[in-house]
Amino acid sequence: VGRWIMELVGFPVEGSLCLLLSGGSAANLNALTAACHHAAERDGWNLRAEGLQSGRQRLVLYASEESHSSVQKCVEQLGIGTNNLREIQADAGFRMRPDALRQAIERDLKAGHLPFAIVACGGATNTGAIDPLDEIADIAAEFGIWLHVDGAFGAWAALDPSYAGEFKALARADSVTLNPHKWLQVPLDCGALLTQHPELHRAAFSLTPDYLVSGHSEAPWPCEYMFQLTYGNRALKVWAAIARLGRKGVAELVTRCNGLAKLLEARVRAMPDFEMLAPASLSVVNFRYRPAGRSLDGAAIDALNVRISNAVSESGESHLPTTRVHGKTSLRACFLHYENDESDVEHLVRLVSRLGSSLADQLESA
Ligand SMILES: Cc1ncc(COP(=O)(O)O)c(C=O)c1O
Secondary structure: OHHHHHHHHOOOOOOOEEEEEOOHHHHHHHHHHHHHHHHHHHOOOOHHHHOOOOOOOOEEEEEEOOOOHHHHHHHHHOOOOHHHEEEEOEOOOOOEOHHHHHHHHHHHHHOOOEEEEEEEEEOOOOOOOEOOHHHHHHHHHHHOOEEEEEOOOOHHHHHOOOOHHHHHHHHHOOEEEEOOOOOOOOOOOOEEEEEOOHHHHHHHHOOOOHHHHOOOOOOOOHHHOOOOOOOOOOHHHHHHHHHHHHHHHHHHHHHHHHHHHHHHHHHHHHOOOEEEEEEEEOOEEEEEEOOOOOOOOHHHHHHHHHHHHHHHHHHOOOOOOEEEEOOEEEEEEEOOOOOOOHHHHHHHHHHHHHHHHHHHHHHHHO
16 A cells, blocks of 8 residues: 555655554654654764753754644654744745745754754645745755655645646655545545655664564564554555545546636636635635625625635535635635535535625624
8 A cells, every 4th residue: 555655646666665644743743753863863863862952953944834733743742842943935826935945954054053854845735835846855955954745635636737747856755744534535544654764764763672572573563663553554444545546536536626726716716706815726725705895894804704614614515614825814625525526616606605795794784
């Protein structure tokens, strides 16, 4: 199953390992643990023995300001501290700026710090933006820094011809997170961690007490590469999903969902009472209801869109959560379901329009 996943998204298979963990957060934590232990080892010290309290150089992590909140949780959990997380500025398309990344690394090296990993978004949660992976891989290679791509949601889109080029550099990543429990829709929970350096994960995690030595099979034990010891079978459900869909089926699913996002974007742009807040990327569309000719200020429009989101949920017809984009409340649509089709886009536009109009009446009269 691990090999199938790697082949599907173009991750090098030879010598690599796929771990099936509880989700994207666990996969990010696993990768960043291995990365910081490796950086310490290259610097001549043993993080497992010394911990972070022996006055060594500061370990520093780089991630886009658009990266998922689990990245911040990782630096907190690892004891790195958020003061040592560099949130790199994104461009107008919400993609990490390579020039800003380079400057931050150079500044830290000058200050005597120890950069240990770069986390690039392979589909940012908020906007679906894909960081310029190839350019970031060049910088990672130049400075000898571990490159982790968080593609928990988006990396399956490597199978969509419209996005395949942007995901080609997954092959250059040291590790990649991608979740079978998102686009592949296997029952919770399952997040895959792909790594080109199984031996470095083993160096960070392996601990075999006497009571576990006997009965050790030839195949590597997952617990040697992760924090968890007892380990459930997550492979079977992933096997079932991929065996049923095949490469063609997974490609069709992600391509269709991404196409629906483009269709929704076109429909939103054509509606006078709707406004796009970010370009559609992958299957994510951020938009809001902003009725023309009404006396609603910015705060009222934010409040209106929160009400619309709640009303959509209460209708039971769709799930349209809010987020913030450029400081504005946004309705965030994300197509992932295997049954989504064009009729869902039309339905959603009509639903938001109808609910938006009546909620705007209420808000205005209040
Ligand atoms: C890009 C990204 N990374 C990490 C995560 C965390 O994944 P999980 O909820 O499986 O821990 C998510 C989940 O929303 C995500 O979108």
